[in-house]
Amino acid sequence: MTVAIEGVGTSGFGRQPDVDLVDLAFAAVDEAFRDAGGPRTVDAVWVGTVFGPAGVAQRVLRAMGLTGMPVLTVENACASGTTAFAEACEAVRTGRYGRVLALGIERMGDGAIVPEPTDPEGRTGLALPALYAMAAARWLHEGRTTLEQLAAVAVKNKANALANPRAPFGGRFTVAEVLASRPIADPLTLLQCCPTSDGAAAAIVGRGGSGGGGVRVRSVALRSGAPWNHRSREVWGHDLVRDTGAAAFAAAGLGPEDVDVAEVHDAFTIGELVTTAALGLKAPHIVNPSGGLLSRGHPLGATGLAQLAEIVWQLRGRAGGRQVGRARIGLVETMGGGVSVLDGNACVVAVLEAP
Template identity: 35%
Template sequence: MCSKVYAVGVGMTEFVKPNSLRDYPEFGKEAVEKALTDAGVTYDVIEQAVCGYVYGNSACGQRVLYQVGMTGVPVHNVNNHGATGGTALHFAHRLVQAGAHVVLALGFEKMTAGALPATAYPDRTYPADIHIKKMLEIVKLEKAPIAAQCFGNAAKEHMEKYGTTEAQFAKIAVKNHRNGSANPYALNRNVYTLEEILNSKRVFGPLTKLQCCANCDGAAAVVLMSEQAVARHNLASKAVEIVGIALATDTNAVFTDTTRLRIAGYDMTALAADQVYKTTGVSPREVDVVELHDCFSSNELITYEALRLCEEGKGGAFVDAGLNTYGGQVVVNPSGGLLAKGNPIGATGLAQCAELVWQLRGEAGARQVSNARIGLQHNLGLGGAVVVAIYRKGFDNKNQRDFPSSHQKFKMAAKDGKIRAKI
């Protein structure tokens, strides 16, 4: 049986516009020191570290961590595009399950302004070239950023198949920017009306500028511990269990079917979600709070369905019914998500982790989700990779909620049927 794994310390920097005077070593150091302080431990207890970043040379993780301590521990550097932060977390989680007691996961990025370039290395094959080629078998290439075309074309397909409207996508941006206004770490803390979202500069398809995440600089970190280490360091009050975590990649269906939704990662998200629901016994209807990879508003709506938060094709109705926010079925992106908080790619997945830990501890301030007990994380990268994780509040039986019995699951399934009937 795998050991339990707990997040006991989290930290992140404010996410800021690219070309700030700060470099990645400074961002990374700040996030690590905040996570260690939150856990109440020093760097010398760290047994291994996993560092995620996309834009940088090799051994950037060592360059950051040597500022905090040089103890000779293994430092693993990982890159999995948009899912890099989640991949670092997944790796660190596995290290604890394999026998390590204290592992650090860190993500950081220093980016350029504007849309991401098609590739940072024009002299070699672009990793997602086969995805782009498949998309171009279905639609024509247009003058817009490639990522926006991938997710914008997925939005167009959803609209064609299910009648989803531009306003439904835009409502997600309204929600996330409103939530981000209460997040001191967010890049953009402005609140926008639906009209302002819809009337901002058109980028591609139904997507306007305020429905697209922005590049930024920043870092986030988490200290993971085994059950024994939590007890040894007397950190039960801080501990949030990462009950299950799955890393999935694309299946062959991406290239054999003519669907733009699969190119945007729908299938691999569903695969990872189904894995964690099965291994943890948690139902989608038990989830109280979600940090979801809303690189574009369309991806949030589509991902509701891939995560089984609502039925396929019902994402638009889910939005209109307010089931995706405070007072609804589940609160999605209380942090403001990538749309408001920004997307320093390597740090994004670990910033999601930090938000869920704060939410489950009851430390999220003005954006706190009432009675949050179970959280879900979704971190996506085209080309492709996705990490889905389930978090649960508490360390011992007095603090944590038990998973439902078969009778309780039956009752929830019945309730689920009613919810689906409404939307």
């Protein structure tokens, strides 16, 4: 059965201390329904959030008049939003539901993420910036990248964001300015790390809508990490992204050479380099035309669906000044955090096709 994205929407992004979670979600869902057209109804709702309070999905949906239907909240670290999307797609594909809302929401400006006291990473101080910094240091050691190439990712993505009103952390920077910004976890500097951001993003998943203009979902793959093979020359996260991408390409009947535009998880600059290598994406692929997480920020539950919205706009030819030619095939990749001894917590890769 054909699965299509009928509508997408997002809230604004950035620090928004005066905007509560319900208002963020309402903005995203309202835009998604307006984008989809037709009745403002769905058969079920999947919500992705990491730190949303208990009952957050029902609280948000009650404010929108979406009650009396199945609602499921999922947590899968940074891949929570795209996990909700993957489950929504499966529900439509199997015929369980005809139209499903996938919503990702998060407020990150309320304080630091404190690790559990029993978490091995918490005891050793191995927070995600340090984990990504270790990957960057390894690539530098092996000669697979340079400090300047790492910084160039930030230069590119922040410049891309100047054409994206939903990416508040864009700007024009030089490689030297990126490298001279405040050290965070050597060799990563401040401008190579995603900023703190609040936000929401939504997608209406169905069978294409009455106008037949829905972006087709060729495939969605969701995987958790395997035990980290310390004998592997590859850094943390590479193998999980590689395997998830391979599953998505196989299900779509396509390969990395078919991709015209991609949004990948650039929470840190090294993340974009490792991810594109793991997926087999090479120049002239256009990666993160939205500005990525480096420019939008990273509201965990919303990030993946915000990436998805960008690819939908690209495939419709409605991305404005950041439009990538006549893109036909788009890819979304979201990497979800780290868990002790695993090569990543979760990864989602979706392959989409223009109407």
